[in-house]
Every structure is written in C-alpha cells, then in structure tokens.
Amino acid sequence: MSGTLVIAGLGPGDDALVTPEVSAELAAATDIVGYIPYVARVADRPGLVKHASDNRVEIDRAQHALSLAAEGRRVVVVSSGDPGVFAMASAVFEAVEAGPRQWRDLDIRVLPGITAMLAAAARAGAPLGHDFCAINLSDNLKPWAVIEKRLRLAVEADFAIALYNPRSTARPEGFARALDLLRQTCAPDRVMIFARAVSTPEEALRVVPLSEAAPEMADMRTVVLIGSSATRVIARDGPPLVYTPRSVPV
Structure with missing residues (x-):
C-alpha cells in the first residue's frame, strides 16, 4: 500500500508550539481528519481535503482515516496536545486491531505534541x-x-x-x-x-x-x-x- 497515516499532535493551541515534524506532515498531507475545532486549526490550501467530525465518534473517525490511507491517500489525523494522551492514537490502533487485515500493513506513525x-x-x-x-x-x-x-x-x-x-x-x-x-x-x-x-x-x-x-x-x-x-x-x-x-x- 502506498498510502500513509500519521497521527499528529497540534500542541495546546499556539502555532509556535506545533513541532516542525508535525508541520512538515501537515504540509504534505492530502487529507486531514479530526474533531471540528482541531481540523479548523489547519490552514486551507489547494489539494487538501479536510474531514471534520463531531466529538465522541473517535472510532468512526479512525476507520475513515484508515480507509483513506488504504486508498493511497496521505492522511493526517489531528489531535490537540499529544495524540497519545487521551486522544486519537489509541482510537486508531483500536480500529486497526478490529479492522481488515490490510490496515495492519499501512505505514502508520504517531508524531508527538506538547500535551496540556x-x-x-x-x-x-x-x-x-x-x-x-x-x-x-x-x-x-x-x-x-x-x-x-x-x-x-x-x-x-x-x-x-x-x-x-x-x-x-x-x-x-x-x-x-x-x-x-x-x-x-x-x-x-x-x-x-x-x-x-x-x-x-x-x-x-x-x-x-x-x-x-x-x-x-x-x-x-x-x-x-x-x-x-x-x-x-x-x-x-x-x-x-x-x-x-x-x-x-x-
């Protein structure tokens, strides 16, 4: 599979606190997936598709992101703070474990952020x-x-x-x-x-x-x-x- 899935932390709020690693992945992404206010923090640009969803649908959001990556898209799932601290990283891996076998072969990475x-x-x-x-x-x-x-x-x-x-x-x-x-x-x-x-x-x-x-x-x-x-x-x-x-x- 040529698609990628990055689970990234946007930090606590100030753009200056987003890591350079996360900024680079946001700049290269074809799709941004996340909770509405977090997706809104990512600037619009040509070629970028933003998939914003409401709270409490973490598994649905994770499954959608994995499906996009399986289609060859370069997907970034955004969380505030750090994605591994009460955020989307666990939800994505829950979806991977319960989902189709091919999801396990995707290139999936977690990029840390500054948690609250x-x-x-x-x-x-x-x-x-x-x-x-x-x-x-x-x-x-x-x-x-x-x-x-x-x-x-x-x-x-x-x-x-x-x-x-x-x-x-x-x-x-x-x-x-x-x-x-x-x-x-x-x-x-x-x-x-x-x-x-x-x-x-x-x-x-x-x-x-x-x-x-x-x-x-x-x-x-x-x-x-x-x-x-x-x-x-x-x-x-x-x-x-x-x-x-x-x-x-x-």
Whole structure:
C-alpha cells in the first residue's frame, strides 16, 4: 500500500508550539481528519481535503482515516496536545486491531505534541518536577468508581496529579466529587493549579490552595494540576512560581 497515516499532535493551541515534524506532515498531507475545532486549526490550501467530525465518534473517525490511507491517500489525523494522551492514537490502533487485515500493513506513525499538562506546568513553573500521573475525569469510557479509585490511590502514593477533562456541561458533578475526595485525603493547603486554554489568547492561570478550590474554576478547556505534599509556592510580585522538589525526604 502506498498510502500513509500519521497521527499528529497540534500542541495546546499556539502555532509556535506545533513541532516542525508535525508541520512538515501537515504540509504534505492530502487529507486531514479530526474533531471540528482541531481540523479548523489547519490552514486551507489547494489539494487538501479536510474531514471534520463531531466529538465522541473517535472510532468512526479512525476507520475513515484508515480507509483513506488504504486508498493511497496521505492522511493526517489531528489531535490537540499529544495524540497519545487521551486522544486519537489509541482510537486508531483500536480500529486497526478490529479492522481488515490490510490496515495492519499501512505505514502508520504517531508524531508527538506538547500535551496540556506540560504546557500548563511550564506556565506555572515546575509542579511536575518529581513523580506525577495523569487522570482523565471523563466517565464516558470508564465508570466513575474506577476514576475515584485511581484518584484515591494517586493521592495515597503522593503523586502530583494532572486532571484532564475535569468538568463539562453534561457532567458538572464529576469534578465536585473529585474535590470532595481530595478534601477527605489531603491537607487544605495542597496546591491546586487551574490552567485554562494555555498558549491561546484566552489563557488563564490560577494558583489556589485546595481549601479555596471550587468546581466552577474548571471547564473542558482547563487542565487541573494538583501538587504533591512537597509542592511549594514561591511568592513574588508577579504570578507565583510553583515547583515540586527533585528529592523526597527520607
């Protein structure tokens, strides 16, 4: 098969944060496939066909992209951030595993991007400077009991934690429940960072103790970073610097 399929991360929003490798593949693509707002980030040009689709149709989108590649097209599936972090790379491989045998012979590559938690951490300082984990608070593809267990164990292990998809209009209660769990298990001064739309004109960053955190501080464009018990805040005239030390006291 002469077609190719690239699964690419567009980064958190600013075009300057798209990697040169991804930019080169976008320039060479015949077809762009992805969620509507992500496809819109790719400039129109002669010879490029854009296939935008709504949210929650990841498998259909992946199958469409694979079919186009099987026809000999040069296809790029776009995600925001990094395609391997709660994004399209897994969906494509799920479709490959369940699909026609010839899809497995396609030239498929994953190109990394800057994911939201790393962009947010860089804005704040270095809150992920020691061991950390990422948890998706959406219960669309897993039960809430699993989310709660993972969050509880991450707190018990004293990881810094990045929470993706914390709160949406359709499920506003999840993040409130997560905050309740945190308040049961963490000190009230645990550092919380609310990073919304990092690297875009709508960027907003708030650093608050857990005691002041509220559900309405987050939406689907927000990544929430929770410090470990060792995470520190350096006060200064401008925005504070947040970091987690590289060592753990014995």
